[in-house]
Amino acid sequence: MMKKLMQAIRAFWAEEEGLGTLEIILIIAVVIIIALLFKDWIIELIERLMGKADDEADKIFS
Numbered sequence: 001m002m003k004k005l006m007q008a009i010r011a012f013w014a015e016e017e018g019l020g021t022l023e024i025i026l027i028i029a030v031v032i033i034i035a036l037l038f039k040d041w042i043i044e045l046i047e048r049l050m051g052k053a054d055d056e057a058d059k060i061f062s
Contacts, residue, residue, distance in 0.1 A: 035042065
């Protein structure tokens, strides 16, 4: 009985099915948390870059 229990525990521990999904979910959660923490900085950076791109486009098409 104990031997079967130990085999079941080892089989469960060795089983890696679904582990990839858990890793992906954890990575997504970390990215979302980082994005929320640096939201204002990211928005400011994107606005600055888009402003520069708009200025360069105006120079090209003027």
